[in-house]
Amino acid sequence: MIELKNISITLNDNVILDDVTLNIEMGMNTIVLGPSGAGKSSILKIILGLWKPDNGEIIFEGKNVCKMTDDEILQLRKKVGIVFQGNALFDSLTVAENILYFLPGKKKLSENELKYKIEELLSFVNLSGTENLYPEELSGGMKKRVAIARALAFNPQVVLFDEPTTGLDPINTESILELIEKLKQNGTTSVVVTHILDDAIEVGDNFIVINEGKIVEAGSLEKILRSKNPFVNEFFKRFIEENHNPFIRISKEVNK
Amino acid sequence: MTRFQKMIFGLQEFSLLIKDIFAHLGSVKDNWTETIQEMYLIGTKSFFLIFLGGLFIGIILAIETGHQLETFGATAWIAKTVSLGMVRELGPVIAGLLLAARTGAKNTSELGAMQLSEQIDALRAFGASPVEKLVIPRTIAALVMFLPLTLIADIVGILGGMLVSNQTFHSDISVFWNTAVTSLKMKDLFVGFLKPIFFGFFIATISCYFGLTTKGGTTGLGKNTINAVVYSSALILVIDFIFTKVVWELL
Numbered sequence: 001m002i003e004l005k006n007i008s009i010t011l012n013d014n015v016i017l018d019d020v021t022l023n024i025e026m027g028m029n030t031i032v033l034g035p036s037g038a039g040k041s042s043i044l045k046i047i048l049g050l051w052k053p054d055n056g057e058i059i060f061e062g063k064n065v066c067k068m069t070d071d072e073i074l075q076l077r078k079k080v081g082i083v084f085q086g087n088a089l090f091d092s093l094t095v096a097e098n099i100l101y102f103l104p105g106k107k108k109l110s111e112n113e114l115k116y117k118i119e120e121l122l123s124f125v126n127l128s129g130t131e132n133l134y135p136e137e138l139s140g141g142m143k144k145r146v147a148i149a150r151a152l153a154f155n156p157q158v159v160l161f162d163e164p165t166t167g168l169d170p171i172n173t174e175s176i177l178e179l180i181e182k183l184k185q186n187g188t189t190s191v192v193v194t195h196i197l198d199d200a201i202e203v204g205d206n207f208i209v210i211n212e213g214k215i216v217e218a219g220s221l222e223k224i225l226r227s228k229n230p231f232v233n234e235f236f237k238r239f240i241e242e243n244h245n246p247f248i249r250i251s252k253e254v255n256k
Numbered sequence: 257m258t259r260f261q262k263m264i265f266g267l268q269e270f271s272l273l274i275k276d277i278f279a280h281l282g283s284v285k286d287n288w289t290e291t292i293q294e295m296y297l298i299g300t301k302s303f304f305l306i307f308l309g310g311l312f313i314g315i316i317l318a319i320e321t322g323h324q325l326e327t328f329g330a331t332a333w334i335a336k337t338v339s340l341g342m343v344r345e346l347g348p349v350i351a352g353l354l355l356a357a358r359t360g361a362k363n364t365s366e367l368g369a370m371q372l373s374e375q376i377d378a379l380r381a382f383g384a385s386p387v388e389k390l391v392i393p394r395t396i397a398a399l400v401m402f403l404p405l406t407l408i409a410d411i412v413g414i415l416g417g418m419l420v421s422n423q424t425f426h427s428d429i430s431v432f433w434n435t436a437v438t439s440l441k442m443k444d445l446f447v448g449f450l451k452p453i454f455f456g457f458f459i460a461t462i463s464c465y466f467g468l469t470t471k472g473g474t475t476g477l478g479k480n481t482i483n484a485v486v487y488s489s490a491l492i493l494v495i496d497f498i499f500t501k502v503v504w505e506l507l
């Protein structure tokens with residue numbers, strides 16, 4: 001379990017997170033929902049120790065991340081993959097180099113094994129044949145999928161996805177969501193930040209709703225939907241209404 | 257924070273970066289590819305600039321001192337002036353200033369753009385250290401490459417001075433060369449070759465520091481690139497003064 005306890009952080013006099021306490025259960029898909037600027041991406045950066053909180057602690061495998069030495073933090077990060085919201089691909093490296101850059105023990109692998117690994121990962125994200133392209137030659141959605149392949153390259157125990165489906169077409173969205181499900185079956189823990197409710201509900205086991213740096217609700221989908229919190233109701237209103245929308249209901253039935 | 261507090265804070269951060277560099281210097285063996293690539297970039301891409309800089313400074317030095325010395329009929333001294341001037345002072349300073357602009361701007365803009373597009377965060381997120389992957393290769397490359405480049409500036413400057421004084425003041429080429437070489441004592445060479453190592457170290461670390469601390473989008477990147485070039489150029493002049501005044505007297 002990854003625990004955040006009473007995390008607060010202020011940057012440039014801006015309160016980014018305010019007394020955030022949450023648990024991420026291993027082997028489950030945790031969804032972080034919230035409007036733009038709520039602090040969703042910040043939570044991921046805190047979990048990885050990229051940002052140091054002003055207050056509070058992060059417990060990963062029983063250890064406080066804030067008190068770890070640099071070496072311990074590096075070891076922790078090797079267990080956690082992340083897909084950044086802006087992809088953060090290395091633009092001086094090709095797709096294949098981006099994916100293999102951090103692979104531990106890659107020096108021990110033969111040329112063919114590496115090639116096989118790349119092909120496997122790229123076909124996983126529907127990007128076969130793009131090995132030698134540079135990030136600037138890819139579309140936004142393709143970059144996102146390379147970033148996903150990079151995060152999965154070293155078989156991390158935990159993957160943090162920051163808006164993995166934003167800007168993708170329905171087919172690629174579906175394949176990313178299937179991928180997250182597949183990872184779960186292999187025992188991987190996913191934390192998915194998103195504001196697309198359909199996607200959240202398709203893969204989510206646990207939900208965390210955050211607004212203005214504070215947790216407003218956390219728990220199962222039922223608990224969230226039954227919430228009395230006005231912000232949560234407002235946030236989910238459109239989704240609930242859409243499900244009552246006859247067009248959507250009929251198209252779902254027809255497609256079954 | 258006031259400006260003064262910001263400066264103290266910046267100095268503290270910079271010293272921490274330097275401490276980090278020394279603490280992880282051994283990691284260079286895992287990052288040979290990056291280091292060799294940076295050496296290649298500094299070496300090949302700056303060669304022509306340094307060549308031109310050294311050549312013209314040597315020529316100008318010969319012309320200016322030649323005209324003064326000619327009035328005393330002492331044009332034989334041009335060789336000594338040019339060779340000591342180039343090796344001790346002008347070679348290292350000109351090479352240093354040109355490299356501060358070239359290498360400094362390159363490092364800050366590269367690392368700054370990586371910082372802004374979260375590539376630095378990505379490095380850290382995947383368990384790599386930006387100091388090991390980016391800063392140390394650039395520092396080692398500067399430490400290794402600045403000396404030969406300065407040497408080129410020195411030699412080309414002396415040769416330029418030699419050609420000019422042969423054309424303008426009719427001095428004999430072989431006499432000029434012999435005087436130029438024999439005027440140089442161990443101490444001159446030592447100071448002249450130690451300077452580029454210090455310059456290289458500070459240009460690389462200052463420019464990497466400004467790159468890694470970039471914030472505030474493209475304006476911030478522009479500002480930091482300017483700062484990197486300005487601070488390292490100023491520091492070169494200060495270090496040069498310290499060498500000329502203090503180190504020279506200690507030796």
Ligand SMILES: Nc1ncnc2c1ncn2[C@@H]1O[C@H](COP(=O)(O)OP(=O)(O)OP(=O)(O)O)[C@@H](O)[C@H]1O
Nearest residue numbers: 011012014016035036037038039040041042043085
């Ligand atoms: N480097 C930074 N320095 C200062 N403030 C920041 C920084 N990064 C983000 N913020 C602020 O932190 C708050 C939360 O940002 P965050 O990126 O976590 O939001 P988010 O929930 O991911 O939003 P979005 O859905 O738009 O990505 C915002 O108000 C933002 O202005």
Ligand SMILES: [Mg+2]
Nearest residue numbers: 040041042085
């Ligand atoms: Mg975000």
